Amino acid sequence: MVALHDIESLRGLIERAERVLLTGPEDPDGDSIGACLALARTIRRFARATVEVAGTPSFRYAWMDGADKMVPDAQVRGPYDLAIVLDGDRHRLTPVVREAFYSAKATAIIDHHGTTSAEGYSLALIDRKAESTCGMILRFMDAWGIHLDPPTAAQLYTGIIFDTGCFRHSNTSAATHQVAARLLEQGIDHSAIAIKVLLERRRSGMALQARVLDTATFHASNRVVQGVVSRRVMELLGSSEADVEGIVEAMIYVEGVEVAVLIVERGPELVKLSLRSRGQVDVSAVARSLHSSGGGHAKAAGVILREPLAEVLSRVPRALELAFGEPVRALNGLSAVKAEAAAGLQHRG
Numbered sequence: 502m503v504a505l506h507d508i509e510s511l512r513g514l515i516e517r518a519e520r521v522l523l524t525g526p527e528d529p530d531g532d533s534i535g536a537c538l539a540l541a542r543t544i545r546r547f548a549r550a551t552v553e554v555a556g557t558p559s560f561r562y563a564w565m566d567g568a569d570k571m572v573p574d575a576q577v578r579g580p581y582d583l584a585i586v587l588d589g590d591r592h593r594l595t596p597v598v599r600e601a602f603y604s605a606k607a608t609a610i611i612d613h614h615g616t617t618s619a620e621g622y623s624l625a626l627i628d629r630k631a632e633s634t635c636g637m638i639l640r641f642m643d644a645w646g647i648h649l650d651p652p653t654a655a656q657l658y659t660g661i662i663f664d665t666g667c668f669r670h671s672n673t674s675a676a677t678h679q680v681a682a683r684l685l686e687q688g689i690d691h692s693a694i695a696i697k698v699l700l701e702r703r704r705s706g707m708a709l710q711a712r713v714l715d716t717a718t719f720h721a722s723n724r725v726v727q728g729v730v731s732r733r734v735m736e737l738l739g740s741s742e743a744d745v746e747g748i749v750e751a752m753i754y755v756e757g758v759e760v761a762v763l764i765v766e767r768g769p770e771l772v773k774l775s776l777r778s779r780g781q782v783d784v785s786a787v788a789r790s791l792h793s794s795g796g797g798h799a800k801a802a803g804v805i806l807r808e809p810l811a812e813v814l815s816r817v818p819r820a821l822e823l824a825f826g827e828p829v830r831a832l833n834g835l836s837a838v839k840a841e842a843a844a845g846l847q848h849r850g
C-alpha cells in the first residue's frame with residue numbers, strides 16, 4: 502500500500518508544476534488510459550497546472566472524458582515540470598515520450614506491476630497489491646479530498662474491469678468490489694462500459710480472432726498455446742492493433758492449457774508478445790527473460806521485441822522451457838515457423 506505521506510508528496514509536486522505530462526507505457530491498455538484520464542481530470546480540479554495525456558485511444562476508449570484531447574506520442578513536446586508514468590514503467594515509453602519524460606524537472610511513477618522498480622524517479626508510488634492503477638487513483642482522490650464525479654467514475658471503472666477481467670481474475674478482492682460499488686453509485690452505465698471495453702469487436706477483429714484460434718499451435722504436452730498474428734494476416738483481413746485486444750484471453754482457457762502466448766508482428770523488426778498464465782508459471786519472468794523491458798504481472802505480462810518475427814519465434818520455446826523447467830516441443834508436428842507460415846498464407850473464401 503502507498504504511504505499517505507507519499508500521496509501528499511505527489512500532491513505537492515503537482516501543485517508546484519505548471520506543465521504536467523501523464524503517460525502510460527507503449528501500447529496503453531484500459532487501466533493505463535483510465536488512470537491517466539482520471540488523474541488528469543482530478544489534477545484540473547485542484548491545481549493550476551496544464552495537464553497533457555500522451556497516447557492514442559483505440560475505439561474501445563474513445564468515449565472517455567478527455568480521450569479526444571489526448572496527445573499522440575509523436576507530438577509530445579517538453580519541457581514539462583512534472584512527468585508521471587502510470588500503469589507501467591519508464592522503460593516501456595515510446596522514444597519521443599521517453600525523451601520528454603527524462604527531460605522533465607521531476608518524474609513520478611504510479612503503478613501496481615510486480616516487475617516495476619522504484620529506482621530512477623523523483624517519487625515512486627507502487628502498490629503491488631492493488632488490482633489496478635485506477636484503484637490507486639481513487640485512493641489518492643480520497644486522500645486529497647477530491648470527490649468522485651460520474652466521468653471520473655467511468656474512467657476508473659474501465660481500468661478496474663480491464664485488469665480484473667470484469668472481477669473474474671484472482672486479483673479481485675473485497676476492496677475491489679467496494680471500490681466498484683462506489684463507482685456504480687455515481688450512476689455510470691457499467692454494462693455499456695463493460696461491453697465497449699471488454700466485449701465489443703469490429704468485424705475485422707472477429708475475423709482476426711477466428712484466424713488466430715484456427716491456426717494456434719499447442720506445445721509442452723498441450724500446456725502452452727501459441728498464436729501468431731503476422732502483418733500479412735492483418736493486411737489480408739483489414740484488421741489493426743485494436744483488434745488484437747482480447748484474443749489472448751480467448752486462448753488461455755482451453756482445457757489443460759496453462760500458458761497462452763500471442764505473438765503479434767507490428768513491423769519488420771517489431772514484435773509484441775502478450776502472455777497469460779493460469780498461475781503455475783510466472784509469465785512476467787518469461788517476458789523479462791526475452792528482454793529486460795518485459796514484465797507485468799505473474800498471470801498477465803508482455804514484452805515488445807525489436808527483432809524480426811522469425812527470430813522471436815525461434816526464441817520463445819527456449820524461454821518457455823526455462824519457465825516450465827522442461828523441453829517445450831510441438832506435439833502436432835508444426836514448428837512455430839511453419840505455424841506462422843500457415844497463419845500468413847491460408848486464404849479464406
Ligand SMILES: [Mn+2]
Binds near residue numbers: 588632634664
Ligand atoms: Mn494495470
